[in-house]
Amino acid sequence: MNKPAIDVAYVAELARLELTDEEKAVFQPQLEDIVRYVEKISSVDVEGVPPTMHGRAIVNALREDEVRPSMPREEALANAPARTGDEFMLPKIVEGAES
Amino acid sequence: MNFENTIGLETHVQLKTRTKMFCGCLLKTGCEPNTNVCPVCLGYPGALPMINKEAVKLTVMSGLMLGCEINRHATFDRKNYFYPDMAKDYQISENGNPLCIGGGVTIETPNGPKTIRINHIHLEEDAAKINHYATTSGVDFNRGGTPLMEIVSEPDMASADEAIAYLTALKEMLVYAGVSDCNLEEGNMRSDVNISIRPVGETKLGTKVEIKNMNSFRGIHAALEYEARRQRECMAHSIPIVQETRRWDGEALETASMRSKENAHDYRYFPEPDLVPVALSEEQIEAWRALLPEQPKARRARMIEEYGIAEYDADVLSQHKANADYFEAAAKGLDKKIAKQLCNLFMSDVMALLNESGKAIGECAMRPEALRSLVTLAAKGTINGPTLKELLPEIFEKGGDPEAIVKERGLGAVSDASALEAFVDQAIAANPGPVADFKAGKKAAAGFFVGQVMKLSKGKADPKIVGPLVAKKLAAL
Structure with missing residues (x-):
């Protein structure tokens, strides 16, 4: 295989995981092994087989548009590391920088 | 060299449901922060989402209005990103199998009608609201989980005017169908605008610039005009146009580059394991089609x-x-x-x-x-x-x-000729001065008598009948 099956540094960055160079060096071959192992499944011929989106063959688990009570605000905010008024506090964010 | 614009819109429309997309929390603006929240819309681990049937219905109705094909097997996916407006660290959306595919909106242009094709419409949840204060920011999850349908157009628009015509037609149809209030001030309809330019005759698309989260038609129009001009100037000075997200500054009336993080757009979509597919029957779709109003x-x-x-x-x-x-x-x-x-x-x-x-x-x-x-x-x-x-x-x-x-x-008009005649006679008898004026050739005096008759009838005479009657009587004097 020419291209590594996985780029650990990139994946770690996407997952917001801070890895040291030593850790990256250890995980890179380990995760490559895992991905290659899973890739064996690609050798199966699935021509014409629709992808399975869910482990159970049920559809249409829908709910009616009926209001249910929400939780008390104090309970909702109880685990907030910090709050600002009645909101979850964040460090100051530059407005409009949303993704 | 002459350039043409290529404009495409991704329009997020808030659906008119009572509750959120995946939980039964009330949807209402103007509530105290974090009062319409629950473990699902706060993104608690283990909380299970459930699809709001009404949101599916409204999206399908929109698709039917816009001539889309309705997907008989729609599925939800996770769009992964880290931002405090999305507590789960992923947004539930439809990436591969959206509810509605294809369709279009016909607009009027100076060159005649033109159809702007729709690529697809997918259903997703809105993010929470981040409020900005002097030294901190805060998150209010009341809006988090609002059902949004995203209508993605093909890049078929060639001018800011066409983009606005498209949005106006879209809004009109959606409001008609009762799918959304499309209240722009309240952010019910927000568009991400994509624009690129290319030499006339070129078939390959130019490098596109995206302007996100625009909620006013005037702003969209101005931003598109600005970008079309800016990109032409870049071309004229051989400055490369970079693919980027820009922000419209409504006060400076210009777009500015937003430093977007590298890799920000690798969303690593994968099927949402907490939700099973939506498989609509013909009967269901037809029942919803029957609810559509006249276009x-x-x-x-x-x-x-x-x-x-x-x-x-x-x-x-x-x-x-x-x-x-x-x-x-x-x-x-x-x-x-x-x-x-x-x-x-x-x-x-x-x-x-x-x-x-x-x-x-x-x-x-x-x-x-x-x-x-x-x-x-x-x-x-x-x-x-x-x-x-x-x-x-x-x-x-x-x-x-x-x-x-x-x-x-007793406001009924007096149109009875004899009653009116009596009023006319009375007016003539009581006003010898104006009668003399009229006889002396002052034809405008007739108007005075019409006024007198109206007064005598307490406003109930029909001036259309009184006019000719007065003329007749005066002439006979």
Whole structure:
């Protein structure tokens, strides 16, 4: 295989995981092994087989548009590391920088 | 070198449901922060989402309005990103198998009608609201989990005008179908705007720039015009156009580059394991199709035909479904001539009253039947024009049955010739001065007598009848 099956540094960055160079060096071959192992499944011929989106063959688990009570605000905010008024506090964010 | 614009829009429309997309929390603006929240919309680990059937219905109805094909096996995916407006660290969306595929919106352009194709419509949840303060920011999850449908157009628009025509038509159809309020001030309809330019004749698309989260048509128009100009200037000076997200600054009236993080767009979509597919039956889709209202365009044509009203009037009336519904409720079955009078009254006086009072037609006390009766009374000559204009604001404000009011107050027009003749004779006898003037050739004196007769009849005479009668009597003197 020419291209590594996985780029650990990139994946770690996407997952917001801070890895040291030593850790990256250890995980890179380990995760490559895992991905290659899973890739064996690609050798199966699935021509014409629709992808399975869910482990159970049920559809249409829908709910009616009926209001249910929400939780008390104090309970909702109880685990907030910090709050600002009645909101979850964040460090100051530059407005409009949303993704 | 001449360049042409290529514009595509991704429009997020808030669906008119009572509850959120994946939980039963109430959807309402203006509530105290974090009061309409639960473990699902706060993203608690282990909390399980459940699809709101109404949101599916409204999205499918929108798709049917726009001529989309309805996907018989729609599935949800996770779009992964880290931002504090999304506590789960992923947004539930439809990436590969959205509910609606294809379709289009036809707009009018100076070169004739043009169809803007729709790529697809998918259903997703809105993010929470981040509020910004002096030294901190705060998250309010009341909005988090609001059902949004994202309508993705093909890059078929060539100008800012076309983009606005597309949005206007879209908004009109969605409001008509009752799918969304499309209230722009409240952020019910927000668009991400993509624009690139390419030499005329080139088939490959140029490098696109995206301007996100625009909620005013005026802003979108200005931003597109600005970008079209900026990109041409870049080309003229051989400055490469980079693919980026820019922000519209409504005060400086320019777009500015937003430093977006590298890899920010690798969302690593994968199927949402907490939700099973939505597989709609033909019966279900047909049942929803039956709920669709008449399309605005078809309605305009029918109203012109059915009521004999002018194209312009039909246009204005149909811009607001409530107005068109009201007009039709009042005009149904009326003689075309009277229907046209009703339309004129609605377009001038009723619209003015709506403007003055700041009310929507549904909020005024006057029932459509009352307006119909008022116009019919005037058309039949039972009341005269001035009485009509006097009664309208009163009934608009307080309601009531015009026929009963006219009878009770004796406002019926005096059109009985002998009664009117008596008034004319009385006026002539009492005013020898003006009679002499008239005889001396001052024809304008006739107007004075018409006024006198109106006064004597306490305003109930029909000036259209009094005029000729006065002329006749004066001539015979």
